[in-house]
Amino acid sequence: xxxxxxxxxxxxxxxxxxxxxxxxxxxxxxxxxxxxxxxxxxxxxxxxxxxxxxxxxxxxxxxxxxxxxxxxxxxxxxxxxxxxxxxxxxxxxxxxxxxxxxxxxxxxxxxxxxxxxxxxxxxxxxxxxxxxxxxxxxxxxxxxxxxxxxxxxxxxxxxxxxxxxxxxxxxxxxxxxxxxxxxxxxxxxxxxxxxxxxxxxxxxxxxxxxxxxxxxxxxxxxxxxxxxxxxxxxxxxxxxxxx
Ligand SMILES: N[C@@H](CCC(=O)N[C@@H](CS)C(=O)NCC(=O)O)C(=O)O
Numbered sequence: 664x665x666x667x668x669x670x671x672x673x674x675x676x677x678x679x680x681x682x683x684x685x686x687x688x689x690x691x692x693x694x695x696x697x698x699x700x701x702x703x704x705x706x707x708x709x710x711x712x713x714x715x716x717x718x719x720x721x722x723x724x725x726x727x728x729x730x731x732x733x734x735x736x737x738x739x740x741x742x743x744x745x746x747x748x749x750x751x752x753x754x755x756x757x758x759x760x761x762x763x764x765x766x767x768x769x770x771x772x773x774x775x776x777x778x779x780x781x782x783x784x785x786x787x788x789x790x791x792x793x794x795x796x797x798x799x800x801x802x803x804x805x806x807x808x809x810x811x812x813x814x815x816x817x818x819x820x821x822x823x824x825x826x827x828x829x830x831x832x833x834x835x836x837x838x839x840x841x842x843x844x845x846x847x848x849x850x851x852x853x854x855x856x857x858x859x860x861x862x863x864x865x866x867x868x869x870x871x872x873x874x875x876x877x878x879x880x881x882x883x884x885x886x887x888x889x890x891x892x893x894x895x896x897x898x899x900x901x902x903x904x905x906x
Pocket of ligand 1: 750763
């Protein structure tokens with residue numbers, strides 16, 4: 664298992680080299696830089712928005728990383744052996760060394776070659792963080808709603824569904840209010856803001872399909888453009904209409 668990869672691999676905004684951490688008999692972790700780097704693997708499902716964030720980034724940056732479909736929910740799933748959280752995505756950095764959680768994996772992959780996507784500093788860096796938090800929250804709320812709908816009908820809690828649906832509606836409206844472009848949410852280039860919110864809105868379309876577009880035209884216009892990127896097209900969940 665990969666432990667605290669950023670501690671020794673570089674500053675959070677600096678150059679991260681592929682490295683592994685091995686536990687020594689004295690309890691210390693030995694940092695090993697990987698030479699030559701072998702192909703990484705990203706494990707997950709075709710439908711998970713968390714996995715898709717990493718896959719879109721891999722496509723955008725043309726990272727040598729194989730996508731392997733695994734079922735985190737299966738009783739014999741290999742995922743808990745790789746991650747104590749038992750969730751996907753899991754990134755196999757090197758044979759037997761695994762990194763978990765989509766936010767950390769995206770951060771790691773983005774810094775791999777030392778050239779993270781812009782913006783890298785200043786007000787735009789924090790604007791991008793704001794959009795990413797909004798998008799990640801939208802995914803969380805939509806997943807929570809999906810899980811509630813999958814419980815037996817007589818055990819579902821209507822208040823829970825309403826609460827998540829209200830959260831989704833507020834978040835989509837906030838994104839619409841803050842969106843004043845049909846190109847990129849922050850600056851003049853594709854950023855993690857576009858990546859995370861683009862994936863999040865598609866996940867709403869896939870799992871909580873409803874007409875938000877007729878009342879949120881700015882969000883619709885931006886999203887319609889961003890999902891035309893090949894990184895989005897190549898990672899679209901089966902059956903999801905693009906655009
Ligand atoms: N915070 C995690 C969430 C990942 C997550 O919830 N993944 C789901 C798939 S969409 C999963 O693996 N669930 C399996 C389970 O809950 O047992 C991340 O960002 O990676």
